Amino acid sequence: MLNTKINNKNVTLKTYNGxxxxxxxxxxxxxxxxFLYLHIGFNSLTASGIQNxxxxxxxxxKVSTNNQNxxxxxxxxxxxxxxxxxVSSNGYNIVCNGFVSAGNYIADLMxxxx
Numbered sequence: 001m002l003n004t005k006i007n008n009k010n011v012t013l014k015t016y017n018g019x020x021x022x023x024x025x026x027x028x029x030x031x032x033x034x035f036l037y038l039h040i041g042f043n044s045l046t047a048s049g050i051q052n053x054x055x056x057x058x059x060x061x062k063v064s065t066n067n068q069n070x071x072x073x074x075x076x077x078x079x080x081x082x083x084x085x086x087v088s089s090n091g092y093n094i095v096c097n098g099f100v101s102a103g104n105y106i107a108d109l110m111x112x113x114x
Contacts, residue, residue: 036111043104050100055093062091063111076103
Protein backbone atom coordinates (compact mmCIF):
# COMPACT_ATOMS: atom_id res chain seq x y z
CA MET A 1 0.00 0.00 0.00
CA LEU A 2 1.20 3.46 -0.88
CA ASN A 3 -0.22 6.69 0.47
CA THR A 4 -0.94 9.65 -1.73
CA LYS A 5 -1.38 13.21 -0.51
CA ILE A 6 -3.67 13.94 -3.46
CA ASN A 7 -6.73 12.51 -1.74
CA ASN A 8 -5.13 11.14 1.44
CA LYS A 9 -6.15 7.59 0.50
CA ASN A 10 -4.00 4.51 0.27
CA VAL A 11 -3.37 3.07 -3.17
CA THR A 12 -2.27 -0.39 -4.24
CA LEU A 13 0.37 -1.13 -6.89
CA LYS A 14 0.04 -4.18 -9.14
CA THR A 15 2.77 -5.09 -11.60
CA TYR A 16 2.36 -7.47 -14.54
CA ASN A 17 5.09 -9.83 -15.69
CA GLY A 18 5.84 -10.02 -19.37
CA UNK A 19 4.06 -12.71 -21.31
CA UNK A 20 1.58 -12.90 -24.12
CA UNK A 21 1.43 -9.45 -25.65
CA UNK A 22 2.67 -7.59 -22.55
CA UNK A 23 6.21 -6.27 -22.48
CA UNK A 24 8.26 -7.17 -19.40
CA UNK A 25 8.49 -4.29 -16.93
CA UNK A 26 6.19 -2.08 -18.98
CA UNK A 27 2.79 -2.73 -17.42
CA UNK A 28 1.49 -1.83 -13.99
CA UNK A 29 -1.55 -0.29 -12.36
CA UNK A 30 -2.16 1.82 -9.28
CA UNK A 31 -5.62 1.84 -7.77
CA UNK A 32 -7.82 2.60 -4.77
CA UNK A 33 -11.57 2.71 -4.18
CA UNK A 34 -11.98 5.74 -6.51
CA PHE A 35 -9.75 5.24 -9.55
CA LEU A 36 -7.40 2.93 -11.43
CA TYR A 37 -4.38 4.24 -13.35
CA LEU A 38 -2.92 1.80 -15.90
CA HIS A 39 0.44 2.09 -17.66
CA ILE A 40 0.49 -0.56 -20.40
CA GLY A 41 3.16 -1.61 -22.86
CA PHE A 42 2.26 -4.31 -25.35
CA ASN A 43 3.38 -5.56 -28.73
CA SER A 44 2.73 -7.87 -31.61
CA LEU A 45 5.91 -8.60 -33.46
CA THR A 46 4.38 -10.92 -36.05
CA ALA A 47 2.71 -9.76 -39.25
CA SER A 48 -0.55 -11.31 -38.05
CA GLY A 49 -0.94 -8.52 -35.45
CA ILE A 50 -3.51 -8.81 -32.65
CA GLN A 51 -7.11 -9.70 -33.48
CA ASN A 52 -10.20 -7.71 -32.47
CA UNK A 53 -11.49 -8.73 -29.03
CA UNK A 54 -8.19 -10.16 -27.80
CA UNK A 55 -7.77 -9.73 -24.03
CA UNK A 56 -4.48 -7.93 -23.33
CA UNK A 57 -4.74 -8.14 -19.54
CA UNK A 58 -7.16 -8.57 -16.66
CA UNK A 59 -7.40 -5.77 -14.12
CA UNK A 60 -7.34 -6.57 -10.39
CA UNK A 61 -10.54 -4.56 -9.74
CA LYS A 62 -13.64 -3.63 -11.73
CA VAL A 63 -13.70 -0.30 -13.59
CA SER A 64 -16.36 1.64 -15.48
CA THR A 65 -17.21 0.16 -18.88
CA ASN A 66 -17.86 3.59 -20.43
CA ASN A 67 -14.36 3.57 -21.95
CA GLN A 68 -14.72 1.59 -25.17
CA ASN A 69 -12.46 3.14 -27.81
CA UNK A 70 -9.30 4.54 -26.27
CA UNK A 71 -6.61 5.53 -28.76
CA UNK A 72 -3.15 4.05 -28.19
CA UNK A 73 -0.01 5.11 -30.05
CA UNK A 74 2.72 2.79 -31.23
CA UNK A 75 5.56 2.34 -33.68
CA UNK A 76 6.81 -0.35 -35.99
CA UNK A 77 9.00 -0.65 -39.08
CA UNK A 78 9.82 3.08 -39.19
CA UNK A 79 6.20 4.21 -39.02
CA UNK A 80 3.78 5.51 -36.42
CA UNK A 81 0.81 3.34 -35.52
CA UNK A 82 -2.46 3.82 -33.68
CA UNK A 83 -4.94 1.32 -32.34
CA UNK A 84 -7.93 1.27 -29.99
CA UNK A 85 -8.41 -0.60 -26.73
CA UNK A 86 -11.31 -0.65 -24.33
CA VAL A 87 -12.81 -2.19 -21.23
CA SER A 88 -14.84 -5.37 -21.77
CA SER A 89 -18.43 -5.62 -20.58
CA ASN A 90 -17.33 -7.40 -17.38
CA GLY A 91 -15.30 -4.33 -16.31
CA TYR A 92 -12.12 -6.33 -15.71
CA ASN A 93 -10.52 -7.00 -19.11
CA ILE A 94 -8.62 -4.60 -21.36
CA VAL A 95 -9.33 -5.74 -24.93
CA CYS A 96 -8.38 -4.74 -28.47
CA ASN A 97 -11.14 -2.86 -30.30
CA GLY A 98 -10.41 -3.65 -33.91
CA PHE A 99 -7.31 -5.18 -35.49
CA VAL A 100 -3.94 -4.09 -34.04
CA SER A 101 -1.10 -3.95 -36.57
CA ALA A 102 2.30 -5.45 -35.72
CA GLY A 103 4.33 -3.02 -33.62
CA ASN A 104 5.06 -1.75 -30.12
CA TYR A 105 2.42 0.22 -28.20
CA ILE A 106 2.34 2.18 -24.96
CA ALA A 107 -0.43 4.03 -23.12
CA ASP A 108 -1.29 5.68 -19.81
CA LEU A 109 -4.97 5.22 -18.99
CA MET A 110 -7.12 6.43 -16.10
CA UNK A 111 -10.39 4.75 -15.13
CA UNK A 112 -13.13 5.40 -12.60
CA UNK A 113 -13.84 2.41 -10.36
CA UNK A 114 -17.19 0.72 -10.95
